Amino acid sequence: MHHGIAIGKVSDAARVKIPTIRYYEQIGLLAPNRTEGNRRTYGQDDVERLTFIRHSRELGFNIDEIRTLLSLQDAPHQSCHEADTIAKARLVEVKRKIASLTALKAELERMVEGCSHGRVETCQVIEILADHGKCVFHDHTVAA
Amino acid sequence: MHHGIAIGKVSDAARVKIPTIRYYEQIGLLAPNRTEGNRRTYGQDDVERLTFIRHSRELGFNIDEIRTLLSLQDAPHQSCHEADTIAKARLVEVKRKIASLTALKAELERMVEGCSHGRVETCQVIEILADHGKCVFHDHTVAA
DNA sequence: CCTTGCTCCTATAGTGGCTAGAGGTTGTAC
DNA sequence: GTACAACCTCTAGCCACTATAGGAGCAAGG
Known part of the structure; x- marks a missing residue:
């Protein structure tokens, strides 16, 4: 709505390409949020999540490992x-x-x-x- | 015919999997030779060619590079x-x-x-x- | 001669992690 | 109001294989 970030801005901010972001949504790494006009909309947390993903990919972690790492990040009181x-x-x-x-x-x-x-x-x-x-x-x- | 090697033997000898050999034939790295019963048949030269390919792949050369290297090997009087x-x-x-x-x-x-x-x-x-x-x-x- | 069982055949689809393209919609700035 | 950027979906392509289904050939034992 009012403070949602468009995919292009997120792409620039997190340095993850637009089709890659859509792909990540497709495989369930990113929650799908849309505006009334059917555009993807993101928050600062999504930028951070994407940065986390990019960084992990750059370090050579595969998608399954990242999935686990993300789930850990989402539950910070768990054991690391x-x-x-x-x-x-x-x-x-x-x-x-x-x-x-x-x-x-x-x-x-x-x-x-x-x-x-x-x-x-x-x-x-x-x-x-x-x-x-x-x-x-x-x-x-x-x-x- | 009499001294043709079957794909399974070639696979063992060159340590290249059978589907991979068929794939290499498909992309033109290997000449297609068949018996009357439509089975692929190979000679010692093919074993060597496949070993060359495997070794090159292991060293990280991609298929296009290997294609060039093979064409060079086929013309030994050329400059290296x-x-x-x-x-x-x-x-x-x-x-x-x-x-x-x-x-x-x-x-x-x-x-x-x-x-x-x-x-x-x-x-x-x-x-x-x-x-x-x-x-x-x-x-x-x-x-x- | 016949059956068993192994090796082989083709063709198609799937893998991972994206990337590219076509063709259509929405939002914005002048 | 209209140009145009940014977005949308859907499909197909990339690399170098790998897997699966469904069928045919071939050698050895009975």
Whole structure:
């Protein structure tokens, strides 16, 4: 009504794109509130909720984890044990990913350094990709 | 015919799942060869090609990059300049990702350490997620 | 020869987390 | 009153697979 924020403003304020906000509503992360003219309307709390979501996404939490984190935030008198568990799991994952990417980095550096800048026949890049035995990167789990 | 390898064997040999092999054929990474009974049939070269693809995917190259790398491998007298460029671009990306994940790791560690194991009200995990200002992780680009 | 059961086939739909587009409505400023 | 921005819904597309349904081929044992 009088002090509702339109989706565009919320989008700017929370730095979450408009279609993404609509998507979040669709999957139930955001409560649907409309004006008489059928426009989505938000309050400052929604801006904060969206910021929370964006930040969590940036930190690599998936939607299900965020759903749990949001439900925890909505019930502040509960134990934070679950939030702690989620963060810890994420930390383990991140550590593993860093280790994997570091090995990958070494592999790519070896490829690039080994490249004789000649023809494909003698190119380390192609050769290492073709023959796994020549690869030093063995924890092939994350990469992407 | 007599020395063709069936998809299941190729799948085991190259450690690429059967539906994935069919998918690769569909998108043109693999030539389609069939027996009279309409079964896909492969040779040792296909096992090597699939291993190349798997390895490249594990190293984080996307399908388009792999397409280029494969076309280079198929023409070994060409210059390997392009392969070098692709690997270098990937290296830059990986370095950026490591930097980002390292910052993220610090952030998660701060969260977990700061958690008083009490109630959500006072939980650092939730608080840091809610208030971006309290976050030390600012290169929010990769994360996942 | 026949059945059992394994491997294979196609085609379609689903995954996650959005993003893009078409085509229509509402609200606002001049 | 009219131009135009901002909004609406609905559908389809992105990537790289993965899953499922429903059917056909093929090798070994009886």
